[in-house]
Amino acid sequence: MxxxxxxxxxxxxxxxxxxxxxxxxxxxxxxxxxxxxxxxxxxxxxxxxxxxxxxxxxxxxxxxxxxxxxxxxxxxxxxxxxxxxxxxxxxxxxxxxxxxxxxxxxxxxxxxxxxxxxxxxxxxxxxxxxxxKSKNELIGDVIGLLQSPAKNVISGLQSGGNKLAGILKTLSEREEAA
Structure with missing residues (x-):
């Protein structure tokens, strides 16, 4: 060569x-x-x-x-x-x-x-x-970890909102029945 x-x-x-x-x-x-x-x-x-x-x-x-x-x-x-x-x-x-x-x-x-x-x-x-793990896999893991608390708060608020709406509906139905 x-x-x-x-x-x-x-x-x-x-x-x-x-x-x-x-x-x-x-x-x-x-x-x-x-x-x-x-x-x-x-x-x-x-x-x-x-x-x-x-x-x-x-x-x-x-x-x-x-x-x-x-x-x-x-x-x-x-x-x-x-x-x-x-x-x-x-x-x-x-x-x-x-x-x-x-x-x-x-x-x-x-x-x-x-x-x-x-x-x-x-x-x-x-x-x-x-x-x-590749760089993209690590970024995905970090994003997933960051999103998890926000998702928990949102789902908690949504489920609480549904409970509150149910309680109000029940109370209004009681008033109407009385």
Missing amino acids: TREEKAVIIEELSQKFQTTPYFYITDASGMSVDEVNKLRRMCFERGIEYRVVKNTLIKKALESLDADYASFNDGVLKGFSGVMFHPESGKAPAQLIKEYRKTVNTKLQLKGASVDYSLFIGADQLDTLISL
Whole structure:
């Protein structure tokens, strides 16, 4: 690979890392061609881009960003590395990795992930990444919590109004009967 080709790949990766807030670095070493093809097919079906890239090119692309990815240099960017990008969800690649490990092959390992510039290093972080809520889910939870007291007050006032109307009606019917 020539320097120009490497520079193009580094530039493409830098753009991808900047525009995609969710990416995972995986280790798929020891997998057969058929197993890798199944992984690529699963990624395609879920809208996840999967690329195998040299660690030095990933490192140079990450260095060109404003965020600090130095902790990836220790253990993440060693050996065979594949990068998964998902434009919308931080947990979609984690769910795919877990499902792939259950159904196809346990050799696929999570080396590290960046979710909204928060770094997760090691395969033991997979369950944590799956349980993460997206920004939209968190906003929805907060709105639901804020609306709950107001809904309780409104329903209390409405039910009290119905009771009051019922009492007044009963009293007026008694007066008319008397």
